Amino acid sequence: MRSSAGDASDMPDPTDSVDVLKRKFAAKGLSASDLVVLNGAHTIGTTACFFIEDRLYNFAADGDADPSINPEYLTELRSTCPKGGDVNTRLALDRGSEFQFDKEFLENMREGNVALQSDSSMYQDGSTRGYIDSYFGLLGGLLGPSFESDFADAIVKMGQVGVKTGSNGKIRTVCSAF
Numbered sequence: 001m002r003s004s005a006g007d008a009s010d011m012p013d014p015t016d017s018v019d020v021l022k023r024k025f026a027a028k029g030l031s032a033s034d035l036v037v038l039n040g041a042h043t044i045g046t047t048a049c050f051f052i053e054d055r056l057y058n059f060a061a062d063g064d065a066d067p068s069i070n071p072e073y074l075t076e077l078r079s080t081c082p083k084g085g086d087v088n089t090r091l092a093l094d095r096g097s098e099f100q101f102d103k104e105f106l107e108n109m110r111e112g113n114v115a116l117q118s119d120s121s122m123y124q125d126g127s128t129r130g131y132i133d134s135y136f137g138l139l140g141g142l143l144g145p146s147f148e149s150d151f152a153d154a155i156v157k158m159g160q161v162g163v164k165t166g167s168n169g170k171i172r173t174v175c176s177a178f
């Protein structure tokens with residue numbers, strides 16, 4: 001058994017383009033819609049300022065911010081994560097709704113109110129935008145697709161990625177130790 005930093009290159013990075021994210025998910029058998037729906041997990045939790053600094057102060061290396069950020073939200077983000085400030089400061093991934101599992105995060109994606117670049121680019125990119133919009137159609141949550149139930153299906157699918165069975169691999173009895 002081994003633990004290797006190199007394996008982390010398979011992991012999605014918040015500065016990855018949507019194309020790269022789609023490729024990384026596809027390599028694990030997960031579709032573009034799985035990507036968008038699973039990314040909806042950002043309806044919960046926080047990020048460190050570390051991951052958004054460049055987006056606030058050095059986007060496209062011209063000292064400016066990512067233009068896809070809603071101007072009002074940009075002021076808020078810059079105040080929480082001042083230039084040269086503590087990069088470990090944490091802020092909600094889902095503005096105003098970080099403790100609720102709901103569609104608010106998807107709405108925030110549509111309005112330019114999300115902190116991570118990857119969360120924003122999934123709405124900017126025409127190949128993934130439709131999945132987000134589909135949860136806000138005329139039929140709404142009644143007859144239209146349900147984010148909550150699609151998330152449940154996708155997380156079960158993700159739980160099956162790379163599972164070793166039989167004599168392939170070992171089950172750790174103490175998770176933190178070899």
Ligand code: HEM
Binds near residue numbers: 014039041
């Ligand atoms: C699509 C690619 C994804 C990228 C680029 C990404 C990136 C990130 C980053 C940078 C953070 C902040 C980490 C920190 O500051 O500690 C984060 C937090 C989080 N991510 Fe993702 N993520 C992705 C997909 C997912 C998926 C598929 C799930 C689960 C199904 C997920 C669940 C979470 C949760 C719950 C948090 C909050 C953690 C906390 O509050 O400590 N993310 N993600």
